[in-house]
Amino acid sequence: MKRVAVLTSGGDAPGMNAAVRSVTRSAIFRGLEVVGVRRGYEGLLEGDLIPLTKSSVGGIIHRGGTILRTARSDRFRRPEGINEAVQQLKSFDIDGLVVIGGDGSFRGAWELVDRGFPVVGVPATIDNDIAGTDMTIGFDTAINTALEAVKKIRDTASSHDRLFIIEVMGREAGFLALEVAVASGAECVLVPERPVELGRLCDKLHYARNRGKTHSLIILAEGVMAAHELAEQLLDTGGYDSRITVLGHLQRGGSPTAFDAVLASRMGTAALEGLLEGQKGVMAVYRHGGMELVPLSLAWEQKKRLNHELLDLVEKLSI
Ligand code: F6P
Numbered sequence: 001m002k003r004v005a006v007l008t009s010g011g012d013a014p015g016m017n018a019a020v021r022s023v024t025r026s027a028i029f030r031g032l033e034v035v036g037v038r039r040g041y042e043g044l045l046e047g048d049l050i051p052l053t054k055s056s057v058g059g060i061i062h063r064g065g066t067i068l069r070t071a072r073s074d075r076f077r078r079p080e081g082i083n084e085a086v087q088q089l090k091s092f093d094i095d096g097l098v099v100i101g102g103d104g105s106f107r108g109a110w111e112l113v114d115r116g117f118p119v120v121g122v123p124a125t126i127d128n129d130i131a132g133t134d135m136t137i138g139f140d141t142a143i144n145t146a147l148e149a150v151k152k153i154r155d156t157a158s159s160h161d162r163l164f165i166i167e168v169m170g171r172e173a174g175f176l177a178l179e180v181a182v183a184s185g186a187e188c189v190l191v192p193e194r195p196v197e198l199g200r201l202c203d204k205l206h207y208a209r210n211r212g213k214t215h216s217l218i219i220l221a222e223g224v225m226a227a228h229e230l231a232e233q234l235l236d237t238g239g240y241d242s243r244i245t246v247l248g249h250l251q252r253g254g255s256p257t258a259f260d261a262v263l264a265s266r267m268g269t270a271a272l273e274g275l276l277e278g279q280k281g282v283m284a285v286y287r288h289g290g291m292e293l294v295p296l297s298l299a300w301e302q303k304k305r306l307n308h309e310l311l312d313l314v315e316k317l318s319i
Contacts, residue, residue: 001095001276003033005049008066009040009073009105012252013124013138015260016066016100021057022268023098023122028054030276035092039069040101041076041108044085049092061261064141064254072104082111089117096275098268100124102136103299106283110296113281120271121283121296124264126252129173131302132294133285137267140259142169142251143179149247150184154217161214163205163242165230169251170221176251177221178310187216187318190230192223193306202238208318218242266291 006023008016020036027034034052037044050056060067075081089097089112096118099109102125109119123130126142146168157164166186170176174191181189187208190196201218208216220227227244234240256264263286270284270291282293 001032003035003092003094004096004098004272004275005035005037005089005092005094006052006068006098006100007037007040007044008068008070008124009099009101009108010070011102011125012066012070013126013136014064014141014252014254015137015256015264016124017060017063018256018261018264019100019122019124019137019268020052020066020068021061022265023272024052024057025054026269026272030272035094036068039071040073040105041081041085042071042073043069044088045073045075045081047088047092061265062255064256070101076108082108082115086112086115086117096120096280098122098271098275100137100268102127103130106296106299110281113296118275118278118280120274120279120293121299122264122267122271123283123285123299126176127170127173128175129304130299131304132283132298133287135263135286137260137264138252138256139175140263141254141257142176143183144257145254146176146180146247146251147183149245149250150180150186150217150219153245154184154215157215157217157243163216163218163234163240165218165220165227165242165244167220167222167227167244167246169247171223173223173304174221174306175304177219178306178314181219181314182310182317184217184219185317186219186314187213188218189311189314190218190220190224191306191311192221194311196224198233198237202234202240205234205238205240
């Protein structure tokens, strides 16, 4: 293997740059040439490649977003697009590819592997919804970003004796909502993995009010319903007046936490070394404190289970 490429794909996540730096520097350390593909698979189809050097990845470890930029490509989802992508990789003399992204990006990576091209994945998404790894790059930063916002909302909620609904990201998974709820001491958390019981939620708010709690925070994952819908339902069902805050894309930005910068550095190097050892169709994951390579297919074949101990903890600790 002489020349490897790296790309970021899907939603950006804090720490992606640290992963790009890690892949690049460890490849150069092993005597390889490195190119960066800009705008994910879309850029690959357009041949939008740039050389990456020791210095071009300098000063990016702490930067949010991705210097390679990212995209969600419709063209790459079609078989002709995938075949074209393999041709592009070959025409640029690339021997292996590292894909940094989430489950959609890994399905794409698998299509390349299926056509004989070596690819190793690095799981990066603020959703943490990839089975096989305890943590994905960006998750820890997003928790902390959301938590900072929730702490500020708590100040105003307690000053005005108000009920707040704070909507966090997570269309299909409640990992972010759950961690934020536990860390902020929220009264309730609503996640896509568990059906909403509005009656129970109202009882809980009622009980809290009766025993003198003057303000309450509900952390809502966006995949459950929109915050304004929940506000309407709480008003109709229990007469609860609430305020809402939708944290939105601010959760995807910012400098990675130390944890994410370290995780990304470890995963990037583990992925590159995996490629050099002849591995393909695997991703570099973090399990029980260490790095491992596991099949990429876990990302779409297995649903990562939410930690029910944490769900119970929100209940127990908000009495
Ligand atoms: O997958 C990461 C994520 O941030 C989700 O939490 C969110 O639902 C989605 O991406 C938003 O995607 P987009 O930026 O394309 O609207």
